[in-house]
Amino acid sequence: MPTDDLTPPEAARQAARAGVPLPADRHAAVAATAEHIRSVVAVLRELDLADTPPAAAYRAVPDHGTEVA
Amino acid sequence: MQPYELSLAAAAREIGARRLSPVDLVESVLDRIERVEPGLGAYAEVTAERAREGAREAEREIARSGPRGPLHGVPVALKDLIDVAGLATGAGSLVREGHRADADATVTARLAAAGAVLVGKTHTHEFAYGLVTPRTRNAWDRERIAGGSSGGSAAAVAAGAAPFTLGTDTGGSIRVPAALNGVVGLKPTYGLIPRHGVTPLSWSLDHVGPLTRTAEDAALVLAALAGHDPRDPASLDVPAPDHRPHPDDDLTGLRVGVPRTYYFDRVTEPVESAVRRAVGHLAELGATLVPVDIPLTRYIRATHWGLMVPEATAYHEAALRSAPERYGEDVRVLLEAGALMSATDHLRAQRARTLMRQEWARLWEQVDVIAAPAVPMTAVPAGQESVEWPDGTTESVPDAYVRLSAPANITGAPALSLPVGHDPAGLPIGMQLLARPLGEHTLLRVAQAHERTHPVRTLAPAAG
Numbered sequence: 001m002p003t004d005d006l007t008p009p010e011a012a013r014q015a016a017r018a019g020v021p022l023p024a025d026r027h028a029a030v031a032a033t034a035e036h037i038r039s040v041v042a043v044l045r046e047l048d049l050a051d052t053p054p055a056a057a058y059r060a061v062p063d064h065g066t067e068v069a
Numbered sequence: 070m071q072p073y074e075l076s077l078a079a080a081a082r083e084i085g086a087r088r089l090s091p092v093d094l095v096e097s098v099l100d101r102i103e104r105v106e107p108g109l110g111a112y113a114e115v116t117a118e119r120a121r122e123g124a125r126e127a128e129r130e131i132a133r134s135g136p137r138g139p140l141h142g143v144p145v146a147l148k149d150l151i152d153v154a155g156l157a158t159g160a161g162s163l164v165r166e167g168h169r170a171d172a173d174a175t176v177t178a179r180l181a182a183a184g185a186v187l188v189g190k191t192h193t194h195e196f197a198y199g200l201v202t203p204r205t206r207n208a209w210d211r212e213r214i215a216g217g218s219s220g221g222s223a224a225a226v227a228a229g230a231a232p233f234t235l236g237t238d239t240g241g242s243i244r245v246p247a248a249l250n251g252v253v254g255l256k257p258t259y260g261l262i263p264r265h266g267v268t269p270l271s272w273s274l275d276h277v278g279p280l281t282r283t284a285e286d287a288a289l290v291l292a293a294l295a296g297h298d299p300r301d302p303a304s305l306d307v308p309a310p311d312h313r314p315h316p317d318d319d320l321t322g323l324r325v326g327v328p329r330t331y332y333f334d335r336v337t338e339p340v341e342s343a344v345r346r347a348v349g350h351l352a353e354l355g356a357t358l359v360p361v362d363i364p365l366t367r368y369i370r371a372t373h374w375g376l377m378v379p380e381a382t383a384y385h386e387a388a389l390r391s392a393p394e395r396y397g398e399d400v401r402v403l404l405e406a407g408a409l410m411s412a413t414d415h416l417r418a419q420r421a422r423t424l425m426r427q428e429w430a431r432l433w434e435q436v437d438v439i440a441a442p443a444v445p446m447t448a449v450p451a452g453q454e455s456v457e458w459p460d461g462t463t464e465s466v467p468d469a470y471v472r473l474s475a476p477a478n479i480t481g482a483p484a485l486s487l488p489v490g491h492d493p494a495g496l497p498i499g500m501q502l503l504a505r506p507l508g509e510h511t512l513l514r515v516a517q518a519h520e521r522t523h524p525v526r527t528l529a530p531a532a533g
Contacts (some may be wrong), residue, residue, distance in 0.1 A: 011409060013199075020389050020408040021383075033406035036479030041375040041410070044368060044417045047424065055426060061258070061305060061481075061506045 006035045072097035072527055074231045077286035078314070080232055081139035084131065091131065091142025102188070102230045110205045111215075111225035113149040113159050115189040120144060123186040130184070139289045140186040141184030146231040147314045148222050149190040150197055151277070152266040153177050160268050161195040161204070163395040164388050173265025175278055175298045176235060183293040190247055191221030191234055193214075195400045197242055197270040198381060206451070208250045208529035209496055213448040216246035216470065220269075222280045223250040223402065233281045233290055240373055241444075241474025243278050244486040244501060248443035251488045251497025252289040252527050253516070254280045255287040256474075258506045259481030260305035262291075263298035271380040272303070273419075274373070274478045282337045284487060284516035287315045292510060310507055318522055321355030326436030330505035332473055332501075335458045336445040336486040343490035343498040344442045350523050351440060351515065356456045359436050363476070364428035368421050369470070373475040375410075375418025382407030411426040422479055430481045433505035438515050443486035443499035445469050473501060483509050487516045488525045497525075 006014075011031035015022045022030055072094045075083065080233030083089035099117050106112060127142035136142065149159045152170035159165050163166075172357045173181065179343035180187075194217035202220025215224045219236025226234055233456040236243040238256040255278045262277045264495075269275050279290035286495060292312040298304045327348055347364025352358050375467055376517045382389070434440075446456060449466055457463050464472075477484035483506070486499035500519075504512040 004501055006409075011406075014409045015405060018408040019386060020405055022405060026402075026405060029402050030405045030409075033402045034409040035379055037374060037410065041371045041378075041414055041418065043371045044375060044414075044421050047368065047417075047421055049417070049420045049424070052420045052423050054416050054418050055411040056416075061260070061307065 006031045006038070073101040075232065076282045077143055077232045078139065078283065078287055080143050081136070081289070084142050085136050091124040091127040091186065092121070093142050094142065095120050095188065097182050098188055098231060101228075105228045105230055108206065108211055109208065109224055109228050109230065111191055111228065111230055112146065113161070113190045113192050113221065114156065116156070116187055116408070116527060120186050120188045121377065127184055127186060137184045138207070138293065140180065140293055143183040143185055143189040143232055145180055145226050146189045146191045146220050146222065146234045147177065147187065148234065148236045149193050150237055150268040151177060151235060153187065153190070156190065156267060158269070159190070161193045162397070164392060165310055170266070172266065175263040175300065176294050177266065179294050188231060191219070191225050193221065194218035195397050196268065196385070197237055197239060198261070198400045199404060200241070200245055200470045202246065207448045210448065210494070212450055213496070214249065214451050216249035216448060218242040219280065220246045222251055223247050223254065226250070226252045226280050226282060227527065229528055233286055235277060236280050237267060237270070238276045238278060238474070238478065239274045239377060240471040243276070244443050244474050244484060244499070245470045247280055247486040248499025249448040249497065251499070251525070251529065252280055252282055253287050254489070255285050255291065256477060256484050256487045257291060257295070257509060258305070258483045260303045261507070261509070262294045263296070263301040263304045265298055265300035269384055271377040273376055273380060276478070284485065284513055286522050287485065288312050288314045288513045288517070304348055307507065311510055313511070315510070315517050318518040319355050320351060320515065323356045323511070324359050324436040325351050325356045325515070326359050326361035326432070326439040328363050328439060328441050329360050331366045332441035335460065335462065335464070336442050337447070338445060340442050340444070341494035341497050344440070344500045347439045347489035347500045347519060350519055353521060354518050357513070361432060361436060361439065364432065365425050368425070369475050369479065372418050372421040372425060372479055373471070375414055376422065376479070378403065378407040379410040379415045380411070397426040426480050429476075429482065437504065439503040441446055441501045441503070442473055443501035444473060447492045447496035447498060448492070477503055481506055483507075483512050485512055485516055487519060488527055489519070489523070490525060
């Protein structure tokens with residue numbers, strides 16, 4: 001991820017690479033929203049996740065006393 | 070009292086005692102819908118003829134062999150994300166124009182098996198990706214938002230246009246509109262009610278649950294809907310817990326956690342006072358109040374977004390390519406921007422969720438339930454986009470409404486919004502009760518004890 005603010009052309013390029021091509025009149029709005037989302041989720045980088053596994057197929061209830069991923 | 074004013078439990082008692090026919094109940098609710106809908110806008114579709122036929126069938130069967138259970142002959146409406154065979158699942162979106170569901174969702178089939186009578190589909194914020202539900206107005210004040218995304222389901226129950234409804238909750242979408250419209254909204258334990266046949270927003274955060282006028286009613290609906298279905302990969306295969314209503318108001322020995330952090334931060338004064346007063350009522354009923362600190366609060370919003378945003382985009386990816394102009398602008402830009410999130414962003418959020426779940430498990434060793442506000446403020450006027458707090462911060466309205474709901478979506482813990490009062494403008498205030506996963510029995514026991522001893526009006530006045 002870039003550390004500087006996302007530019008509209010860069011947002012368009014990344015979206016196209018992700019399979020969601022954007023018309024030109026969408027580039028600025030999507031760049032601004034994507035930058036906002038990035039700023040919100042970026043704080044997770046502060047966490048020391050060490051060997052913590054992802055809760056992917058998530059279960060709220062422990063299974064046999066273990067953390068279930 | 071008109072039949073449409075009855076709670077689900079009261080209607081069931083009247084039907085069971087043969088004092089009320091399902092035909093009269095359904096007709097009363099259909100009349101009420103016709104009267105309030107022009108100003109309310111709760112329904113995407115009303116299935117009047119189907120409902121009348123269902124009511125006649127229920128009446129015949131009940132006359133012959135008695136009711137199947139408390140839902141038999143009682144009208145219900147479903148959020149328009151839930152499939153009903155032969156009807157459109159409109160999802161509040163032009164993307165779904167011309168849609169027809171081939172089969173019933175699991176919850177639709179279970180309600181039908183319990184004998185409930187479908188009266189219609191209720192409005193959702195487009196694909197549940199928002200907290201407003203713009204087509205629906207607040208049942209207590211038409212100038213204010215119903216909340217969302219299950220706004221139609223909440224407003225319908227509050228206005229007497231359905232005794233109970235179902236909604237979905239990914240970041241508060243049952244509890245927020247329930248609180249704003251002054252009804253009960255239950256988000257059960259993740260996986261307890263199967264989601265097969267329900268349009269997803271975010272697979273790892275989505276829940277289906279009831280909106281009702283009482284916690285007793287929520288217990289009755291939960292009993293009919295809980296249970297394993299392998300077609301939902303998250304569905305829990307656990308022995309059926311006891312979800313029947315609890316008859317005892319004594320809360321002696323119960324530990325109620327009162328958050329010292331997070332849940333009472335940036336909350337308006339009327340909401341804080343009403344919830345603290347309700348917490349005091351729980352102590353009067355015998356509960357022990359235990360101050361608790363909420364873990365990892367700095368990471369709640371980031372974890373929630375890190376899970377929801379890419380999962381929502383993944384679901385909509387094909388339609389974003391083929392018909393992006395059919396989405397509303399607010400939803401489209403979020404879905405498009407979600408394409409820029411990386412797999413490692415999503416995995417980091419999943420790993421943060423593991424940490425959060427571990428920390429909350431420790432919290433559940435200290436207390437049996439947590440009592441907190443459901444939302445930081447009552448319903449805002451339609452069109453208001455942000456809220457300013459006394460600490461100088463500004464928050465978007467959706468962020469504020471999601472803030473106190475997200476922890477239960479991330480951890481999968483059951484959570485319920487219970488009406489506990491009104492602000493000086495007469496708008497409803499909701500208390501949120503949370504319990505450990507599969508702790509619905511305790512959650513509903515506390516909620517029922519409170520509503521029996523300190524009842525609050527849940528039918529909006531002058532809704533016509």
